[in-house]
Structure formats: C-alpha cells, structure tokens
Amino acid sequence: MQTDDLQNEDARVAYEAIMDAIVTQKLAPSQKVSENILSDMFGISRTVARNLIERLIAKHFLVSVSPRVTIVAPLTLLDIKQNFTLRKMLLPSIFSLTGPRADFEKLHRLNREIEAMKAMKDDETALAFLKKNKEMNLALCENVGYPLMLDWVRQLEDIAMRIYWLYLKTEQGLPYSSEQQGMTIDVMKSDEPGRIKTVIHDMLAQTEERILATIFRNEQFYTQDLRL
Known part of the structure; x- marks a missing residue:
C-alpha cells in the first residue's frame, strides 16, 4: 500500500519517518518493534502506530513472527x-x-x-x-x-x-x-x-x-x- 493511501498528514509524516529509520538502520534489521516503541520514537498515538505497523507488514518492511512479536524485516x-x-x-x-x-x-x-x-x-x-x-x-x-x-x-x-x-x-x-x-x-x-x-x-x-x-x-x- 502506498503512502498516498494514508488518511491524514500526521500518519503520512510518521510513515515517512519510520521508513527513513528503517533505511538508515535507526530501526535495525530484525529489531523488535511494537506500538509502544513506535509511539515513543516518533511521537504518534498507539492507534496510528498500530495502523502503520499493519501497512509496513503488508509492504514487507516489518515482519510478524508471532501474534505478539513484530520485527524490522531482515536484510541479508x-x-x-x-x-x-x-x-x-x-x-x-x-x-x-x-x-x-x-x-x-x-x-x-x-x-x-x-x-x-x-x-x-x-x-x-x-x-x-x-x-x-x-x-x-x-x-x-x-x-x-x-x-x-x-x-x-x-x-x-x-x-x-x-x-x-x-x-x-x-x-x-x-x-x-x-x-x-x-x-x-x-x-x-x-x-x-x-x-x-x-x-x-x-x-x-x-x-x-x-x-x-x-x-x-x-x-x-x-x-x-x-x-x-
């Protein structure tokens, strides 16, 4: 799903910031992420963080390894x-x-x-x-x-x-x-x-x-x- 589909400016800005963090390895490959972690790092609500996690999983930049654990996609x-x-x-x-x-x-x-x-x-x-x-x-x-x-x-x-x-x-x-x-x-x-x-x-x-x-x-x- 493209960033154009994000519903508001705050979500778009947060999406770009998370993508930048993944590219620059401020969120490192295989690092665990969560709603709380993204909320604290990027100053967004847990609801926005949850929605962005779902979008980034769909785009293969995050990976759900279990119902309770999501990580940054590995880079090999x-x-x-x-x-x-x-x-x-x-x-x-x-x-x-x-x-x-x-x-x-x-x-x-x-x-x-x-x-x-x-x-x-x-x-x-x-x-x-x-x-x-x-x-x-x-x-x-x-x-x-x-x-x-x-x-x-x-x-x-x-x-x-x-x-x-x-x-x-x-x-x-x-x-x-x-x-x-x-x-x-x-x-x-x-x-x-x-x-x-x-x-x-x-x-x-x-x-x-x-x-x-x-x-x-x-x-x-x-x-x-x-x-x-």
Whole structure:
C-alpha cells in the first residue's frame, strides 16, 4: 500500500519517518518493534502506530513472527540478490516501453541535482541524496502507462534504498555515477527497445556486483543481518 493511501498528514509524516529509520538502520534489521516503541520514537498515538505497523507488514518492511512479536524485516545477502534479480527482470522492459515518452527535461534536471549533492556530511544529507536518487529512478519509469508495474517498481526501489544505504555509508557514494545515469537517459531517447534492455540490464548487473564486492570486503557485514 502506498503512502498516498494514508488518511491524514500526521500518519503520512510518521510513515515517512519510520521508513527513513528503517533505511538508515535507526530501526535495525530484525529489531523488535511494537506500538509502544513506535509511539515513543516518533511521537504518534498507539492507534496510528498500530495502523502503520499493519501497512509496513503488508509492504514487507516489518515482519510478524508471532501474534505478539513484530520485527524490522531482515536484510541479508539473499534480499540483495532477490531485489536485483527482480529489477533486472522488470526494469529493462519498463525502460524500453517508456523510451522516448520519458520527460527528459525532468530527468536531466534530477541528474544535475544528484551530481550537486555529492558532498554528504552526515546521515541527513546522505538520506536526502538517496531519496533524490530514488526520485530519479522512479521518474525514468513514470510514463510506462502500467500502474501495477509502477507499484512493483516503487516497492523494489524502497527496498533498494536499504541496500544502497550500506554502500553509501561504506563507500561515500553510489555504485554508479551521474555520468552513467546520463548515458541511460540518452539510450532511452534512441527508442531502440533491444539496446535499452541490454544497457539497463548490464548497468544493474554491474551495480549488484559492486555492492556485493563491498559487502564481502568489509568484516562488519559478516553477520546474518547486514548491519552498519
């Protein structure tokens, strides 16, 4: 369920704050959560907390392990491989369908904004950087014309935020450059579906390899959950 479905501004703000906490691991993978914990952390009522827990379980960011225990969804190597496998299946097709219908002026603007945000002084600026990157990725898909596809992409991009956070905090950047993003935009202008699919698939494969290499290279990730 999307944040647009949340019924009031307080709930929307709380939802975004909880999602940010999951991405930045202020709510760590496999950490126990409850109505009381969320109410205390985010200054919301237990009723709002209960509703948000239900929504986040439905979106697989929280997991109900028993009637009385809910945890933040684990973050493992399998989750990374699953996310990239699904994105390599879905995104090349979506980008090839979007092709020249994309809003290229918007895409170039977002790419310039991302390039200007490279200096990440703290978690707040790093998170803003990741959100702008997600906005860019969603903008690449927004004119595909298939609402269900866009729902899937949003879900995968939200999960990818958790993955990219590991890389961003470890390497102080994304596993691909704004120049590569610019190349993606230029390829989409070509309106050559086969070429678009190949370029997008290869870029996702390279991104996955870089993220996995960083994880294997750092002993702090030698645990079941990938925690910073």
